[in-house]
Amino acid sequence: ALGAPAEAPEGCRRGEGRSSRLGIQIYHLADGSVRRELRLPEEVQDAESLASFEGVPLTNDHPDSRVDSRSAKRVMVGSVGHPQPDGDYVRARIVIIDEDAIKQARGGRRQLSCGYSCEVDETQVPEYVIKYGQYDSIQRKIRGNHVALVDRARAGNGATIRLDSGDGVAEICQEKPVPVASSQETPMPFKLTVGKHTYEV
Numbered sequence: 163a164l165g166a167p168a169e170a171p172e173g174c175r176r177g178e179g180r181s182s183r184l185g186i187q188i189y190h191l192a193d194g195s196v197r198r199e200l201r202l203p204e205e206v207q208d209a210e211s212l213a214s215f216e217g218v219p220l221t222n223d224h225p226d227s228r229v230d231s232r233s234a235k236r237v238m239v240g241s242v243g244h245p246q247p248d249g250d251y252v253r254a255r256i257v258i259i260d261e262d263a264i265k266q267a268r269g270g271r272r273q274l275s276c277g278y279s280c281e282v283d284e285t286q287v288p289e290y291v292i293k294y295g296q297y298d299s300i301q302r303k304i305r306g307n308h309v310a311l312v313d314r315a316r317a318g319n320g321a322t323i324r325l326d327s328g329d330g331v332a333e334i335c336q337e338k339p340v341p342v343a344s345s346q347e348t349p350m351p352f353k354l355t356v357g358k359h360t361y362e363v
Contacts, residue, residue, distance in 0.1 A: 174240070174259040175267065180251040181215070181242070181274045181309050182206060186297050199282070200290060200297040205304055207247040215245040215276070215306035220256060222263045222311050224277055229308045239263035242309045254309070267311060277308040 184206055189197045205211060219229050220240035229237055239260035245252050256274075258264050283300040290297065 173261070173264070174257055175264050176255070176257050179254060179256045179274050180248060181245065181254050182252045182276045184250045186294055197299065198295075198297045200294055200300045201304075202290070202300060203247075205300070205302055206252060208304070211304045211306070212245045212247075212252065214278075214304075215252070215254065215309070216243060218242050218306045219308045220258060220263075220311065221277075221308050222260065222266065222271075224275065224310045224312070225308070228277070228279075237308075239311070245306075256309075258311075263311060271311050271313055273312050273314060275310045275312040276306065277310060278304050278306045280304045 182201070184201050184203050186198050186200050189199060191197060218241070219234055219238040220242055221229065221237045222239045225233060225237045227233070240256065240258040240263065243255045243257075245254040247253075258267060280301040281303045283302050284298070285300065286297075287300075290300070
């Protein structure tokens with residue numbers, strides 16, 4: 163179970179949340195097509211992947227681009243820390259310091275959505291299909307950029323933030339090819355997905 167929420171004397175809200183999920187996640191692309199991307203335990207819960215989410219900004223919905231030193235002051239409403247495996251999820255501590263974001267979280271915006279980069283591996287592994295179902299690609303080398311408070315997350319109600327009661331995950335995925343053993347490799351375009359919108363660069 164997620165830890166009990168707390169309110170600091172200065173008014174910020176502290177709580178625990180499940181910020182990402184293992185298994186297949188579905189992405190609706192700008193051209194109307196659908197991609198099923200597999201998130202494996204050894205990738206999502208890898209030590210480097212978890213470490214990359216340590217201290218990332220918490221934002222209120224996804225920003226238009228990656229959070230960096232120029233945009234952080236404008237988009238940050240809190241922070242994320244202590245990411246760790248939690249069954250089929252990743253759990254983290256969430257601190258919300260922005261008054262409007264606290265009000266929205268209390269009003270029901272309690273799902274979490276990770277913003278991150280990853281490499282996309284098109285390799286089809288029969289054992290993975292048997293275990294997880296049919297997929298289009300595998301997310302590799304997942305590296306965190308931010309976590310967003312959203313109204314509806316890709317991973318459903320299992321990924322939650324507990325501030326009063328709970329609900330929690332969608333992702334930004336930066337797609338680029340991973341070298342595979344093939345003499346006919348076709349580079350994939352770079353795509354950036356923000357919420358329900360996908361942009362091709």
